[in-house]
Amino acid sequence: MQNVDNVTVYLFLYPILSRDSAEKSRNIWCAKDSAKTWHELMLRDKNPAAASCDIDAIERNLALGRKHKITGTPTLIFADNTRVPGAIPSSEVEKYLAAAHKK
Numbered sequence: 001m002q003n004v005d006n007v008t009v010y011l012f013l014y015p016i017l018s019r020d021s022a023e024k025s026r027n028i029w030c031a032k033d034s035a036k037t038w039h040e041l042m043l044r045d046k047n048p049a050a051a052s053c054d055i056d057a058i059e060r061n062l063a064l065g066r067k068h069k070i071t072g073t074p075t076l077i078f079a080d081n082t083r084v085p086g087a088i089p090s091s092e093v094e095k096y097l098a099a100a101h102k103k
Contacts, residue, residue, distance in 0.1 A: 003090040007097060011038070012061045014073050025058050027051045 001009055013029055015021035024041065030051035031037035040046040076084040076093065080100040084092075 001090065001093065004093050004097070007093075012064075013058050014061050014065050014070070015058065016062070016065070016071075017073060022058075024048060026053075026055050029053065029055055029058055 001007075013025040015025040024047065027048035027050055028034050028037045028041065030053035031048055037048045041048055070085075072085050074085075074087055076088070076096070078084075078096050078100045082096060082100060084096060
């Protein structure tokens with residue numbers, strides 16, 4: 001997504017991939033700088049420091065994901081409601097954005 005221009009990305013922590021997903025999500029959510037902490041994990045494979053706080057938002061994400069049958073991450077949902085499960089190259093994201101814009 002770093003190579004995709006002129007797009008707004010909404011990221012939701014959705015800890016379903018491994019046993020430590022919930023812990024990592026909590027540590028990211030509760031970090032003083034959650035965006036930086038998330039980037040450090042995603043781009044540099046740096047595990048977040050232990051942190052704790054209210055994680056009701058993550059629980060709501062899980063409930064929403066179950067409701068909409070999201071079974072993997074990443075899952076991209078475009079403005080036209082097109083849903084693409086799994087990681088795709090930025091060139092593919094651009095194609096979906098262009099198609100959604102034409103509709």
